[in-house]
């Protein structure tokens with residue numbers, strides 16, 4: 001296991017020229033799932049984008065696995081799997097081909113078997129040979145999650161992974177996140193789903209307009225319900 005936290009930042013200020021939320025302290029270690037919760041517009045997506053290096057912080061610095069964040073770094077791209085909602089598809093590649101491409105890009109052995117298992121687990125078997133334009137929004141979300149799970153990773157960053165998933169698939173997602181942390185993976189996610197928080201989170205960062213606070217999973221689930 002690495003000596004470094006997967007994610008570390010202190011007094012981090014994020015936003016677009018002006019801050020969108022109060023400064024946050026972040027630490028996610030191997031085996032932990034940190035859920036970020038808060039009302040619409042409190043800055044959850046902005047925070048995640050800053051953590052992975054897509055946005056510059058207004059103040060402070062993010063370290064991923066012991067190194068300053070740099071989305072162009074090969075080491076970071078090898079270690080960080082993300083699903084932030086801004087992904088694009090190749091229009092002429094099927095769902096299965098997207099997953100195979102992901103596996104090949106990350107040197108996954110036995111890619112065809114890995115893809116078969118994920119297609120089955122994510123309930124995509126009947127649509128595995130469909131092009132992206134012929135997938136429903138929930139099936140697209142399943143495909144993006146499958147791509148994140150298809151490749152090796154030390155850190156998984158997910159923005160509202162429950163979006164557009166049906167109840168059964170949300171349950172499976174929670175199970176997957178628990179497996180991830182039990183296997184020593186680190187997860188940082190934003191969510192509006194109390195079941196994701198209660199079922200998978202090891203800690204919760206509640207973003208508010210005045211301050212952010214770190215609470216337990218049970219308190220975080222209750223905080224979502226009270227929004």
Ligand SMILES: Nc1ncnc2c1ncn2[C@@H]1O[C@H](COP(=O)(O)OP(=O)(O)OP(=O)(O)O)[C@@H](O)[C@H]1O
Pocket residue numbers: 016020038039040041042043044045046047
């Ligand atoms: N590209 C942008 N430029 C300027 N302001 C932005 C930009 N993107 C988002 N914002 C603003 O930043 C604030 C935080 O947005 P963000 O998307 O991070 O919130 P969120 O907590 O993820 O919201 P939600 O729960 O609705 O997904 C909002 O007021 C939003 O309008």
